[in-house]
Amino acid sequence: MVVLLLPPVIGFDATIPSLIFGSATDAAGQPLYEVRMCTTAEGPVSTSRGYGLLADAPLEALAEADTVVVPGTRLPAARERGELDDAARRAFALIPDTARVVSVCTGAFVLAAAGMLDGRRATTHWQYAAELQRLHPAIRVDANALFVDEGRVLTSAGLTAGIDLCLHMVRQDAGWEVANRVARYCVAPSWRDGSQAQYIELPQPASNGGTLAASRQWALGRLSTRVTVPEWAAAAHMSVRTFNRRFQAETGLSPAAWLSRQRVRRAQELLETTDLPVDAIAVRTGFGTGAALRKQFRAVAGTTPSDHRRRFGSAHDRTA
Incomplete structure (x- = not known):
């Protein structure tokens, strides 16, 4: 499993795959996943909260990945224009056609810019769902879902919904027993009922403007x-x-x-x-x-x- 850090990355999102998949072991205590991090950046990867992350693998590790995870990012080309910049385009060209590709939070903007979500149902943080839909009308954006599993391509909502998605993937790969063990270690629910709707702030009605x-x-x-x-x-x-x-x-x-x-x-x-x-x-x-x-x-x-x-x-x- 390779986590692709695209600066400025959302630091919390970037640590979720290592925490969840790195904690998954078989009955004998042997790790079930090898998790690596790579980046398109030179040196430490800038985050949205004033610190840097060091990747432990070269970008070429993507070519050997069974699963690629794209954490949330504020990458301008993807977030503002719905495009991949040259560096991100080169990175995606390395990903095998057989690899499972996953986004956490606004990482969905990157998958969308790469054309991987066209015609699919997908989600992202509720606060940015409308923008994702505007930039990519071919996607069926579900602003309520905590995560969406479309087979080879999976997307999650914001922040802790990335934990929900990763635990779901562990359940799919290794079964409930392993996923529950990881959840207990992380002091997290193995499965959350509900949707993003329970976290969305219902807007205050306008107090002025408009005839009504x-x-x-x-x-x-x-x-x-x-x-x-x-x-x-x-x-x-x-x-x-x-x-x-x-x-x-x-x-x-x-x-x-x-x-x-x-x-x-x-x-x-x-x-x-x-x-x-x-x-x-x-x-x-x-x-x-x-x-x-x-x-x-x-x-x-x-x-x-x-x-x-x-x-x-x-x-x-x-x-x-």
Whole structure:
């Protein structure tokens, strides 16, 4: 396995393959992978956080790789223009056609620039998924997935999702027992349920700009009550048809979908900052019942209210 460091590399991402695959051993304690690092740079590889990394193999090691991992990077050509620079192009030319190629986080931009993701489903950090899709419309970008396995080509979401993907690969290669042993060593879950949606920050609604900004604020002040679209349209002094059309144009969502997202966002805040029961939060956010809240919460955030509280709640909530 060869990790290709393309500066400026995301240092955390670069260490994941060595940690996960380097910790995988058989029952006798023998390593199952040989992990090397190479780079297109001269000398230490610059990272995005002010330190350098030293690769332990020449670039030519790529020609012998069974698996190549591309960690997250801020390589300008790939990230800004959707292209490979000359150095990266030479590196990819060395990779055998039979090698498994993997990206962590924004390493997906490099695989995309190399044409390896065209026509495939892929993911990257949720914050950059829209940009990846814009630069490479032939890719089916899944902003919610923690990782995507397309056979020879695999991609992961941001940062710790790279651990999820690497553990998945160990499971595929060597079985659950080995993967679980690695996970325990790393004090990490062997398998995470859910998706990136549970980590995506639901955007704050605009407080100004757009003809319906004031109307959206009107609705936000009534999250705990039932608001129908005809009532909302009447408050905006519009017909329902005009209101729906303008709302969709301004927000990209229907009024009902937008309001549901704001209710979930408020529920997230209450789960994180209070110890209110889920049923009480459901009432405060206009869902009415805990069952309705759970259904919409999973649809929007990809997880359950209780799981969200465990991950993001204050200390006293986690012990409840």
